[in-house]
Amino acid sequence: MIDFSLEPELIQLKDSVYRYATDNIIPIQEKIQLELDEKEEFAWPIWEKFKEFGLLGFPFPQEYGGQGASALATTIAWEALGLAGVDGGMVMSLSAHTILCGVPLMTFGSEDQKKRYLTKLATGEMIGCFAITEPHGGSDSIHLKTTAVKKGDRWILNGSKLYITNAPIGDLFLVLAATDKSLSSAGITAFLVEKGFKGFSVSRKLQKMGNRLSPTGEIVFEDCEVPEENVLGEVNMGFVQIVRTIFGWERSVMLSPSVGSLETVIKALMAFANNRTAFGKPISYFQAIQKKIVDMKVTLEVARSYLYTIAWHIDRGELPFVEASSFKLFWGDSIVQHIYEAIQILGGLGYMRESKIEKGYRDVRLITIGGGTSEVQRTIVARAILGLSGKEIE
Numbered sequence: 001m002i003d004f005s006l007e008p009e010l011i012q013l014k015d016s017v018y019r020y021a022t023d024n025i026i027p028i029q030e031k032i033q034l035e036l037d038e039k040e041e042f043a044w045p046i047w048e049k050f051k052e053f054g055l056l057g058f059p060f061p062q063e064y065g066g067q068g069a070s071a072l073a074t075t076i077a078w079e080a081l082g083l084a085g086v087d088g089g090m091v092m093s094l095s096a097h098t099i100l101c102g103v104p105l106m107t108f109g110s111e112d113q114k115k116r117y118l119t120k121l122a123t124g125e126m127i128g129c130f131a132i133t134e135p136h137g138g139s140d141s142i143h144l145k146t147t148a149v150k151k152g153d154r155w156i157l158n159g160s161k162l163y164i165t166n167a168p169i170g171d172l173f174l175v176l177a178a179t180d181k182s183l184s185s186a187g188i189t190a191f192l193v194e195k196g197f198k199g200f201s202v203s204r205k206l207q208k209m210g211n212r213l214s215p216t217g218e219i220v221f222e223d224c225e226v227p228e229e230n231v232l233g234e235v236n237m238g239f240v241q242i243v244r245t246i247f248g249w250e251r252s253v254m255l256s257p258s259v260g261s262l263e264t265v266i267k268a269l270m271a272f273a274n275n276r277t278a279f280g281k282p283i284s285y286f287q288a289i290q291k292k293i294v295d296m297k298v299t300l301e302v303a304r305s306y307l308y309t310i311a312w313h314i315d316r317g318e319l320p321f322v323e324a325s326s327f328k329l330f331w332g333d334s335i336v337q338h339i340y341e342a343i344q345i346l347g348g349l350g351y352m353r354e355s356k357i358e359k360g361y362r363d364v365r366l367i368t369i370g371g372g373t374s375e376v377q378r379t380i381v382a383r384a385i386l387g388l389s390g391k392e393i394e
């Protein structure tokens, strides 16, 4: 028998995160969000609230200061943040810290690395980042130009990484570098780089279209010295083991806040459409409006089931890499279209900053790009279902 019902603890978790965010984060956010969006500044008071609830180390084992949450529980908690309306950029920074940097560390880190770093990510003493994308192109994440060469008991890194979430405020960077270029994806190693390491710098903070509370930057390695005990996982296995695990979470769990947000948007649109009148009746009577809202609702239900299923596979120790790519492809293209239509339903109000939906549109626009573009996801899925060989795209 298949049982699709959520365990009571997960329902309770969703409720408690939603309530916490509604009572403790949203009142602060209402006062500062638009101003910080304009100035492109990180919302430290919201980060403090993430910390207070234990979200910074949510999926980490309890012995390292985490909550020991499963991938499914993390998905549901993150979805509740979106449902409550927590700022997309702040949740993106939280995800880069907890999921992109913390999850691989928790999965592949040595005992010493977990004690040194995971505990500090959990308490917020350190802010985490993940850095694979390079200025020459992020889609081709196999042919890295950043190199790491062993010299005695250190690795010497040279190169740069672009579009790195949290870089301007980051303390710990999970960095991918080529250790044997002749092996392409089988010659990449993951390193844990502290911001204070010799030869490391943040060269600039970037200005963005959306998610503007989340700082993004470029980082540079100039003969950067990394101690050998800071190799994460095995040498040359950084891509094959670690990046594929990261992409699995990034292309599923990490997208759940926007699933929660869509539910909230639909509720707001329903209320609006039932109240706003044109030609003597509520606009909800017009088929053109109904179609947009119904399509959103159908997408929402399909997305949530698909997302939970992928998270469930992750918790079984599987690597639902292709499923995560197909989810991201489906979700990215869908959410961008739906928020575009949400603006349309609101008419002139949708175009105004006060409605906040224009901000939502700027935020979700990233989903078809960050974490691997829709074109790349389509290629991954095509290769899998058509049985094509070749590892040139991940």
Ligand SMILES: Cc1cc2nc3c(=O)[nH]c(=O)nc-3n(C[C@H](O)[C@H](O)[C@H](O)COP(=O)(O)OP(=O)(O)OC[C@H]3O[C@@H](n4cnc5c(N)ncnc54)[C@H](O)[C@@H]3O)c2cc1C
Pocket: 096, 130, 131, 132, 133, 134, 135, 136, 137, 138, 139, 140, 162, 163, 164, 165, 166, 208, 211, 216, 366, 369, 370, 371, 372, 373, 374, 375, 376, 379, 393
């Ligand atoms: C706000 C933001 C935050 C980010 N955060 C991080 C982060 O924390 N860490 C990190 O490492 N990276 C991060 N990224 C980088 C992100 O993952 C890359 O932008 C993305 O992978 C695309 O790489 P690119 O921008 O270099 O585009 P390119 O790879 O140059 O692609 C340009 C265009 O070519 C298309 N294309 C490329 N190859 C193919 C192909 N084989 N078939 C069809 N089309 C193709 C792409 O789909 C795209 O349309 C972030 C990006 C943004 C915008």
